[in-house]
Amino acid sequence: MKTADLIGGSSGIALGAYVLYEGSKMPADLIMKIGPSYFPDVLAIGLIFFSLILIIYALLGRAKGQAEAIRFKDKGIQRALISLLAIVAYAVLLDQLGYPIVTVLLVAGIMILLGKRSPLQIAGVSLATTFVVWLLFAKLLMLSMPMGILEDLV
Amino acid sequence: MDFDFALLYHSFGNVMLDWHVLLAIFIGVTGGITIGALPGLTATMGVALLVPFTFGRPPVESLGMLLGIYCGGMYGGSISAILIRTPGTPAAAATVLEGYPMGQRGEAGRALAMALFASFSGGMFGALVMTFLSPYVAGVALEFSYVEYFALALFGLSVIISISGTSIIKGVMAGLFGLVLSTIGMDPISGYPRFTFGVIDLMEGPSFIPTLIGLFAVAELFSNIEKMGVTEKIKARIGQYFPSLADIKTSAPNILKSSAIGTIVGAIPGAGGDIAAFVSYAEAKRSSRHPEKFGTGLIEGVAATESANNACSGGAMIPLLSLGVPGDAVTAVLLGAFIVQGLQPGPLLYKEHMDIVYNVFAAMIVANVAMLVVGAFGVRFFARVIGIQKEILIPIIFVLSLCGSYAMRQNVFDVYLTIGFGVIGYLMQRYDYPLSPILLALILGPMAEANLRRSMVVSGGDWHILVSRPIAVSLMVLGVAFMVASVFNHKRIEKRLAEARLADTTP
Known part of the structure; x- marks a missing residue:
């Protein structure tokens, strides 16, 4: 510490x-x-x-408790850093690419990062999350979510 | 201010006869229990994540939902404490001590039934005390001038800093950091922009909801990702929904006593459910006829800790509603939710929106009943929820956090703010800096500054005004006393908590 x-x-x-x-x-x-x-x-x-x-x-050597140093070789720290980069990219691309695309990519990406490998599960969870959260914000709460390049399709 | 029974009766009608409100409360309770039961997700995080879902909904409906999450979250923590020895929320840490050994003996159902019953009794006790006491506190507070508000903010800050965290120095540093953050934006008196780096989005300071989603949700996600454990499978059989009469009889004195302790601890700004639960557990053990049996799975222990942490929620609402000073981290988030609705908690709320205040009372009581119903019938479901894989849960919470912070102002800047505070929160937590002082400082900082400056305007710059009013002086003296006492007691409390935690980790 x-x-x-x-x-x-x-x-x-x-x-x-x-x-x-x-x-x-x-x-x-x-x-x-x-x-x-x-x-x-x-x-x-x-x-x-x-x-x-x-x-x-x-x-004086009176620091309390034990602290783990942040070691970049540590798998956990690497995962946390990659997830940080992923959410920064999410924020950067949210307006341009639009909510549906970036959200599907984020959920799928984090699932893969955390060790999920089943394509069916990854596709299912990412699509379902994107749809349900959109439904909650856009339809139930009437808040508009950025559609980005999909704007013309909606 | 007198208590208005007719208005309370009318408010019950508003809450129970409007199916939107009732549904919101049930959704809140179910969501709260789920979030509470999942280790790593706390009630604070639950309320923070779900505040954005209340934008644009009527006040009673959204506050009802948030109160539901608060009550449910407090109980939910006990489910994982009993079943997998991991408290779902910090407030349930003490429940592990007796609950888990019971589960090991094959009495998980009995422990869970008691946890629910005790949570309900404690929650109800706290809610009733809140209902009948806060109008009187608000009545006194209506007489407050700027000076008293300044003293009150100072008192709140000193208590929060002195009791949070393992190191007082780090607690103070976290509090001061939060206070510095609270000065970002336009100066409350002259309107001069401070520390905004020319960014228009910072003119009103860092937005509250994105900041707290960052500190309490995103930071937690980073540490979850760093330390991905194996999700435990639940093997326990749960065949009991309500405690037996004999168990209720054994535990009744403890439930009553712990509910009172929980309510009082909750009402002290900064002290939350975890402290209430540990204090009650210690008291139950001290006053027991067989203290040596504590730690082996005693039903009274579960009753004590669970009634205390739920009573705490009612207690914490008292200073929030009547003084505008949150009693713990969750109520600090709730304060943000009130402000989003255009309501400023405090004595003036009783003057201007008496109906809303009474609706909150009614909603809190109904939320506790809803918790009993949902908890009893859903206990098997919630036990299964603990088994949800983190690989699926984490990305979903990321999306909720990021979209939630975006939604309020539909501004990507707020998403960056959330991410930034997520990183700060993660690092601070990793090195033992407590986070709740930051949150409370963000609320109490502007209150302290604006009222100090206004007092100075009134007195023309004469500092004597600060010692001219007895309540203000008493509050300031009490604040200092708390700080001094905490410095002396810290080592002792730390030792006790370490012992309790050691007992919790050694099989």
Whole structure:
């Protein structure tokens, strides 16, 4: 957990410093004495303070608990990363390709990633999920889902 | 504020005679039990995932469904706790201690029947206390000025931070991180845009529902994918739907006591069902005539933990409805659902939408009855649900999460936000930073800031206004006391929880 806490503490300090820097550019309020930057500044100082404590504890060898390092060779981490890329691609392509295509691809892709191999099951689950979720959002809740390149077909 | 019996009676009519509302509650309860029973999916996640399905529906219908999920989810966790020794929700962790040994002895049906009965009794107790107590709390809160609201937000934040997570420092850091996030967007007083990077979509801050879907659903999916286990097959035979009279008699004192403990713990901001269940379990063991038998599969133990975590839901609704301060992570999500409906929980809700408040009371009570019915007749189905393969479940939840965050504003930016918070939530959880302080800070942060600044406007910048009102001062002192006490007690509580968890993992 030591390295993890050092990284966590440093991230906290970096975020706090950024907030203070941005806050310094905000206008001051002369009447109330506390302007838009007041609250963020107080929080940033608090965050930096507690991040420092976390770092000091870690350096003194008092970090609590066990932490697993993220190893890119680990199969689980690889799966999680691929699924992250898949959902980012989903977001990027949602408007262009349209909901039906990207959703079928996402469900099928994740199923294959997680070890499903039966084509029938993959096709069935991905088509059914896409259809049922579309039915719920578009028909029951009257929310329009992007149809992308299928726009003209509908 | 006096209690209005006629309005409550009328609200029962609204809930029970309108089949849309009744159906919504039953769907919610069924969905909640299913989600609760599935390990890795919590009640918070269930409500977060299903909030988007309430957009555009009338308030009573959508709130009824969400309350159904909340009640059902709390009970559902016990099913997998008893059958496969994996609590379906954190709140059911204590149920494993007695429930699983019972299941091993071939008494899974008896344990499940008691879990359901205790959940119903506890839930009903909590719901009734909520119904009769919150109007009075709201009555007091109507007198609150900006100063008291600031103090209340501060109190809520200090409690949340002090009791969540294994490390106080990390709890505080998570809370401060959430508070910093809550300052993104236009400043509540001057309208100055802060930390928006020029992105118009961030002008109102990170949208609440996508943020919480990211933190509580997508983050959970990543860790599920990373640690894919083997789905367990259920072998237990379940031949009992209701507990026997003898079992009810043995457990009644514990159910009553644990329901009271659960309601009180639930009403404290930040303390949720898991804490309520462990506290009640400890109390049941302490007051038992045969404490040495605890851990071997005692029906009283199941009764205590399950009535406590369900009573917690009613308790947590009290500060939500009457003060606008959520009592736990699920009620924080519910607060988001209220806001989506254009309703701001808090004392003013009683003034402006009294009918809705009473409908919520009625819906909560009906949801508990629905839970009893659905739970009894569906227990075999839910036991089978646990066996659903994760390879199928995970992609479906991904689609629900991503589409749910897209649906509200029909904006892809919100999908990116969800993914971003999913990654942040996954990393934070992996390294022991609790997530619920972030969620509550997102709600209490703006409340604290806006009311502090307004107080300053009223006083012309004089800080003395903060110590000018007795309730505000008491709340602030209490908040500090909670923080100090938690620092001193943390080691002791941690040791106890570690012991309980050790007992839970050693066969």
